[in-house]
Amino acid sequence: MAIKHLVLLVGGVGGAKLAYGFQQILVPEQLTVVVNTGDDFWHYGLRICPDLDTIMYTLAGVVDRKNGWGIQHDTHRVLGMLQQLGENTWFRLGDLDLATHIIRTRQLQEGQTLTQVTQFLTQHYGISHQILPMTDDNVSTIVQTREHGEMEFQPYFVEHRWQPTVEALTYRGAEQARLSPAVLDALNVADAVVIGPSNPWLSISPILNIPAMRAALRARNVPRIAVTPLIGGQAIKGPTAKIMRELAIPVTPASIIQFYGDLLNGFVYDRRDRKPSVEAIRLFAEDTLMLSDYHKSNLARALLSIIENWTEPS
Amino acid sequence: MAIKHLVLLVGGVGGAKLAYGFQQILVPEQLTVVVNTGDDFWHYGLRICPDLDTIMYTLAGVVDRKNGWGIQHDTHRVLGMLQQLGENTWFRLGDLDLATHIIRTRQLQEGQTLTQVTQFLTQHYGISHQILPMTDDNVSTIVQTREHGEMEFQPYFVEHRWQPTVEALTYRGAEQARLSPAVLDALNVADAVVIGPSNPWLSISPILNIPAMRAALRARNVPRIAVTPLIGGQAIKGPTAKIMRELAIPVTPASIIQFYGDLLNGFVYDRRDRKPSVEAIRLFAEDTLMLSDYHKSNLARALLSIIENWTEPS
Numbered sequence: 164m165a166i167k168h169l170v171l172l173v174g175g176v177g178g179a180k181l182a183y184g185f186q187q188i189l190v191p192e193q194l195t196v197v198v199n200t201g202d203d204f205w206h207y208g209l210r211i212c213p214d215l216d217t218i219m220y221t222l223a224g225v226v227d228r229k230n231g232w233g234i235q236h237d238t239h240r241v242l243g244m245l246q247q248l249g250e251n252t253w254f255r256l257g258d259l260d261l262a263t264h265i266i267r268t269r270q271l272q273e274g275q276t277l278t279q280v281t282q283f284l285t286q287h288y289g290i291s292h293q294i295l296p297m298t299d300d301n302v303s304t305i306v307q308t309r310e311h312g313e314m315e316f317q318p319y320f321v322e323h324r325w326q327p328t329v330e331a332l333t334y335r336g337a338e339q340a341r342l343s344p345a346v347l348d349a350l351n352v353a354d355a356v357v358i359g360p361s362n363p364w365l366s367i368s369p370i371l372n373i374p375a376m377r378a379a380l381r382a383r384n385v386p387r388i389a390v391t392p393l394i395g396g397q398a399i400k401g402p403t404a405k406i407m408r409e410l411a412i413p414v415t416p417a418s419i420i421q422f423y424g425d426l427l428n429g430f431v432y433d434r435r436d437r438k439p440s441v442e443a444i445r446l447f448a449e450d451t452l453m454l455s456d457y458h459k460s461n462l463a464r465a466l467l468s469i470i471e472n473w474t475e476p477s
Numbered sequence: 478m479a480i481k482h483l484v485l486l487v488g489g490v491g492g493a494k495l496a497y498g499f500q501q502i503l504v505p506e507q508l509t510v511v512v513n514t515g516d517d518f519w520h521y522g523l524r525i526c527p528d529l530d531t532i533m534y535t536l537a538g539v540v541d542r543k544n545g546w547g548i549q550h551d552t553h554r555v556l557g558m559l560q561q562l563g564e565n566t567w568f569r570l571g572d573l574d575l576a577t578h579i580i581r582t583r584q585l586q587e588g589q590t591l592t593q594v595t596q597f598l599t600q601h602y603g604i605s606h607q608i609l610p611m612t613d614d615n616v617s618t619i620v621q622t623r624e625h626g627e628m629e630f631q632p633y634f635v636e637h638r639w640q641p642t643v644e645a646l647t648y649r650g651a652e653q654a655r656l657s658p659a660v661l662d663a664l665n666v667a668d669a670v671v672i673g674p675s676n677p678w679l680s681i682s683p684i685l686n687i688p689a690m691r692a693a694l695r696a697r698n699v700p701r702i703a704v705t706p707l708i709g710g711q712a713i714k715g716p717t718a719k720i721m722r723e724l725a726i727p728v729t730p731a732s733i734i735q736f737y738g739d740l741l742n743g744f745v746y747d748r749r750d751r752k753p754s755v756e757a758i759r760l761f762a763e764d765t766l767m768l769s770d771y772h773k774s775n776l777a778r779a780l781l782s783i784i785e786n787w788t789e790p791s
Contacts, residue, residue, distance in 0.1 A: 208583035244576035248601045262558035269522035287562045
């Protein structure tokens with residue numbers, strides 16, 4: 164049966180690749196990408212939403228393909244001047260990228276929601292598929308580290324290049340956060356939910372720690388499938404494996420499945436890996452290494468095939 | 478007698494030229510430049526202080542010499558992107574210039590005064606002479622126009638290129654504004670005050686409409702000399718003559734002298750013009766056309782000579 168609406172939960176670069184894949188094979192009415200905002204922060208007086216921007220630039224086709232984030236061929240004139248004026252410039256703001264933050268900050272200060280601002284920006288970037296922040300409330304991922312104690316996400320991830328040892332993670336504000344009407348609508352009409360191959364602890368957990376999100380997912384008797392962020396015991400990019408080791412969690416797809424628990428009823432592991440020894444969940448082997456645009460569309464197509472052939476257990 | 482401290486009151490480009498001249502001939506302890514902030518405004522969520530920046534970039538030696546404002550060799554990458562994203566880009570923000578506004582906005586939002594922010598910025602721009610905003614309170618020059626009714630300054634001046642007909646000017650907040658301790662200190666030790674060849678109605682009036690400023694000037698029994706903004710019945714740049722005509726004021730240096738009234742005891746008119754027929758004020762003919770850096774220093778030197786040879790009437 165052809166899919167009516169798919170909700171994709173994602174964080175940054177890895178999730179953006181799968182979002183790009185789905186964008187190629189689904190019409191706008193069929194897809195909503197719900198994005199982590201636990202990484203959002205204030206910097207230079209500007210509101211910066213790194214994951215939303217990565218998804219937006221990727222779906223707009225303007226992303227810097229080498230980094231996986233930021234805008235291609237961007238320059239750093241403003242940043243260079245900020246540095247000359249004594250600023251700490253560990254967050255690499257591009258000039259073209261800055262326009263996004265300037266508009267977002269102004270519109271938020273004028274009282275618009277992050278959802279409205281995101282709709283304005285995606286529209287002007289020519290994106291027809293819906294990108295939504297996970298919530299319009301503030302949620303902040305806080306990293307408890309051995310070396311520096313409590314750190315906000317961006318100082319941990321960018322300034323310290325995820326080198327500090329993670330002892331625990333908390334998602335400040337998540338318990339109180341509400342889902343926007345737009346996210347609730349998308350979940351209500353979804354006949355499938357996919358959790359992208361993003362870092363479960365850093366990128367997906369902030370989304371799932373919103374109580375209304377967990378409730379909405381559990382209420383949907385539809386395929387709820389996560390894509391493994393691990394291949395051969397390694398993350399393609401970023402600190403997923405490193406964090407799992409630091410939290411004394413075996414670096415295996417089985418651990419990921421256990422982490423998501425009853426929010427999932429399906430899981431895609433990489434075809435290079437052995438099948439996880441897990442009961443009570445459907446397992447699918449696919450090529451999850453999205454090296455090229457073809458691989459992204461291909462993985463999305465494979466997921467769509469899984470969803471369209473899904474039959475309830477009799 | 479050598480001057481101890483000179484306070485120069487200025488607005489934008491014309492005032493910046495004279496400030497540059499004084500910078501060349503006075504050591505930092507001898508000069509404070511007090512700058513109009515009636516033009517300041519919020520744009521794209523940023524606090525922009527056009528006159529402060531023009532003075533700062535001029536004294537830092539980085540000003541765009543063709544325009545008289547902005548930073549030389551600046552680019553407009555961010556502005557181009559803001560335009561692509563649907564923004565109205567009538568205010569020409571350069572990339573290097575943006576760094577100033579970003580830092581200022583952030584520091585103001587952190588609770589610093591505009592005086593503190595200005596000191597931070599001038600220090601990082603390598604400026605040793607003191608530049609002070611006229612007040613840390615908000616004052617806004619409001620232009621009553623025939624065509625568009627009440628306009629804020631920048632829409633009038635930049636967006637509409639000062640073409641609307643001026644019927645009246647008000648300086649919102651000036652009556653309530655206080656002088657900062659730094660401005661009061663400078664005025665208290667000043668043994669001369671010079672009003673630059675800036676537009677009296679747009680650039681100088683916002684300063685003089687602060688009651689404490691008028692009181693402080695009248696309390697100083699020192700040379701208080703204005704430099705004419707008119708040569709041959711024309712302003713060098715900008716709408717001084719046009720506004721005078723619209724307000725039905727004769728476009729003559731005598732009108733300028735009358736406008737400043739008892740705040741002045743001296744006036745420099747241009748040597749190309751006839752001596753104004755004005756009593757009760759000392760008049761000096763000088764070359765006020767500051768075409769080159771030499772002319773700027775030269776006019777400053779002429780003013781210094783007038784001040785140093787000033788003797789109280791017996």
